[in-house]
Amino acid sequence: MRHLTSPLALALLATAACSTGSSVVGGPSDGALPDVAVSDRPELDADATTLDAGLDVPVDVTPVDVTPDVTTDAPDVVPVDVPFRCATNADCAGNAGGAVCDTATGACVQCVPSADTCPVGQYCVAASNTCAPGCRSDEACASATDAGTSSRRCDTATRACVDCVTDEHCPPGNLCVGNLCVTGCSPTRACPSAQTCCSGACVDTQSNTAACGACDRRCTVPNAASACLNGSCAVGTCTAPFADCNATAGDGCEANTQSDLAHCGACNAACPTRANATSTCAAGACGFACNAGFENCDGDASNGCEVDTRSSVSHCGRCGGACSLANAVAACTAGACGIAACTAGFGDCDGNAPNGCETDTRTSVSHCGACGTACAGAPNAVPACATGMCALTCTAGFAECDGSAANGCEVDTRTSATHCGGCGRTCNLANASARCSGSVCAVATCTTGYGDCDGNAANGCEVDTRASTAHCGACGTACSFANASASCAASACVLGACNTGYGNCDGTASNGCEVDTRTTVTHCGACGRTCSLPNATAACAAGGCTVAACNTGYADCDGVASNGCEVDTRTSDSNCGVCARACTGGTACAAGACGAMASCAAIHTRFPALASGVYSVDPDGVGTGAAAFDAYCDMTTDGGGWTLVGTVYNTSPTDTRRWNTDTVFTDATTFGTLAARSTDDFKSPAYxxxxxxxxxxxxxxxxxxxxxxxxxxxxxxxxVASLVSPTCATTWTRSGADFGSSNLTTTQRRGLGFTVRGLDVNGGGPTDGCATTGSNENSFLNFASGPSWWVFGAGNCVGCAGDWTSYDNGMLNLATLSFAACTPGTWPCNANGLYWTSAVYPSSAASKTRYVQLLVR
Incomplete structure (x- = not known):
């Protein structure tokens, strides 16, 4: 059957160039072009090839793929494809034919002349609705350098860019002759040399197409813009899709490369001849149409229409229309499937070829051995056919037991006790009297103490109901106790031993051994043994108590059932949230998650073996307040657990000091890095x-x-903020250190102390209010003081007097840390009766420590 398809569409695209000079159109042959099978069948694939029409610019052929139709239809069904018709341009989006709807034909095309959408430099060819090289308006004649203001004009008759088309296109006083602007002439106004006055215009008869060789000899060349060469008419530029393939000016551009079989797509590109087909040229692409009775079924253009669908069994009537008939060797005649021969044992008894040789003559009673040979019947029998020979088949319930075909099937085997269900089958049953019913030997009555419990007459009354546990006292009365053995004695059931893993825990025989002691929590392993486990829901498995589920927040991490769910995963550092998830790096378990602890002291208390180093701390608690941060923890000094809050560091005199105002010692600002805590000023969030x-x-x-x-x-x-007052301090908050390093003497330890903004007795004292500017030489945090004016410690103010204030840190080094006796309680003497004294001038860099670090616990 043939499929209706849309014709193949190929788009011919080219770019045209306008020129004032003339040229002869027509190039050498590009050789034979591949062709496309044009058929009313869609099984072919058309490959488009770029063609050279011999023009000044390339001509492109848009490839169009035609997908093969591989659907196999029944021979008597004729599928019809409904042709696609577009209504608007939107219907053509993505269509291979083009994006514009030709509403007159309903086809998707490249363009329509009424609304020409071709690119600049092309126009819409009405015959094919394709874009071709050539101008459609003056816009196409403007070069990029003209910025759209060129004076070149489009001659829509030849689609060529020219100097003028009408006189209005020429400067005043000039005329348009042969598409050129020329000066006028008269009897009193002669033309320049080498020009002739023709009808009032000065023309060059050697090159002007309106007066070529002589006045009024106009060059007209079919399908082309004409040219005048040395006074003779010639082809200038062919109008696409035409080409001058014979190089003869007289017939112009005579070849239509869209449809010419000898010049399909380009001059001399002849379409090849294909077997059993007629060659075609459409839209500049070669194709072919199959002759009647032939098809291109393999999709290969090179062998043309290779299949004769009138006789091909594989393609009978159409491609893919294979002849396949039941029980027959198929043939194809005049494009229709038929039967060549029947398979042995079959016949075409209804004469209908589509169903093949439909009759099995080996078994058909109406056609036994051959079509039309019917078999006859007999009493209590129906005719039959076996291996092509007539025979009898007894009616159900009858048999031919005497060997005589004349009386047919004479025995009723449904009731005969001597031929019960078949000839010679006598009923004789154990422990019973027998009968025949429905062709089956049956028990009439059983001997006392026996029963026909399986319903099988062949073994009679096979069961001794006095001792059978399956049929104790009567058929179907089984001795069965739950999860226990049973026995039958004198037609009565007796409970035996419990099965392994079960127990008769309620002492009642009727429900047998009702408890599974392997899984029952209240009778685990034995009756009365109840499972109860700490922090868990208990279970019983294989007769032993196990953990079924842990209570929320607990887990069975040791796998020992006897201690239940022994781990509280909400707080266990080694099993945090789940078993074996250990908290590391100084983190602790809270609410089942590892998190930072509040301080180094908390970490040290929880993990006393951890070494000094950097750990994450979260003073507000995990998940609340500000985020955790890294802090340095001293885990050894005086029992460990110290959190570093800040470092005041001495550097060069040009150092930009950070511990330099009252505010920086009391607010939450931070600076420096933890990594440089011993080499630079540092203020931790811990401060x-x-x-x-x-x-x-x-x-x-x-x-x-x-x-x-x-x-x-x-x-x-x-x-520190709680100790700051508007005036300088004149008392020590603490006198004497509670502990110190081994290189400190007892006197040195007792001479040290602590206060905030201690009075510098010669720096202005209370008169400057301990301001951050002025002559006060105080440090902010004071750990020692001299008898005159020096107060030493951590931090200083910007602009304060004294050489040592060039340094961030005013703490004395070990060599200058010496103390003398004084009156206790009299500033700057501390409560231990000691103050600092040294021969080294305290403003010297040699008297200062490199840094002071402050840690809290």
């Missing part, structure tokens, strides 16, 4: 966030500290 009671002061040479100094516990920033 204002970690609470503590003890203070540790560490220099590059020694350390000392005060226990329970911040009573009640507070951040160091809050503690």
């Amino acid at each position: 204002a966030r970690v609470n503590g009671r003890d203070l540790l002061v560490v220099t590059d040479e020694y350390h000392f500290g005060f226990r329970s100094m911040m009573s009640g516990g507070a951040s160091f920033a809050a503690y």
